[in-house]
Amino acid sequence: MDGLIFQIVIFLILFSVGWGFGRHIEQKHFKELLEKEHLLADIQVDSRRFATSEHTGHLISSNVVISHDYFKYVLAAIKNILGGRLISYESVVERARREAIVRLKQQARSMGGNQILGLRLSTTEMGMQGGMVEVFAYGTVIIQPK
Numbered sequence: 001m002d003g004l005i006f007q008i009v010i011f012l013i014l015f016s017v018g019w020g021f022g023r024h025i026e027q028k029h030f031k032e033l034l035e036k037e038h039l040l041a042d043i044q045v046d047s048r049r050f051a052t053s054e055h056t057g058h059l060i061s062s063n064v065v066i067s068h069d070y071f072k073y074v075l076a077a078i079k080n081i082l083g084g085r086l087i088s089y090e091s092v093v094e095r096a097r098r099e100a101i102v103r104l105k106q107q108a109r110s111m112g113g114n115q116i117l118g119l120r121l122s123t124t125e126m127g128m129q130g131g132m133v134e135v136f137a138y139g140t141v142i143i144q145p146k
Contacts, residue, residue: 015071022069026091033098040105044115045139051117053142058111061138062103066096067131093133097121100137113141 068076072088079086100121108116119139126132 015074018069019071022071025069026095029095029099033095033102036102036106037098040102040109042114043105043108045101045105045119046115046117047119049118053115053117055142055144057117057140057142058113059138060104060107060111060113060116060141061136062100062107063134063136064096064099064103065126065132065134066092066099068092068133073131089133093123093135096133096135097123097137100135104137104139108141111141111143113143115142115144116140117142 068089072092075088076086079088101119104116104119108114116139119137122136124134124136126134
């Protein structure tokens, strides 16, 4: 009996530490994304399917894979049984989406572009039991002559 209590206490301690680190890393990533988004705010993004421009365009793409922490996995497993929104996973998908767009804008800037036309996003669940999410972003960067 004492061994079982000890195992439960160790599990709860490790679970709590994992939750704390996971939350800290997630909040840090959101803060970094916000800073990058402000720095890249001048690059316009247009998601219309048939957007056109008279200037030269080049295909650009980026992809991001983000994993959830164990705490989110446990919450999602419980919620999956009971039904309802998986709020703990929504933040993982949001981080991946925002990071993919930031990387796309960084690539556009490095090419001298100031506009991305036809932005498209694709999301894929990866890993065993949906442990990771990939977001693939692509579009056409417009480079205006100087």
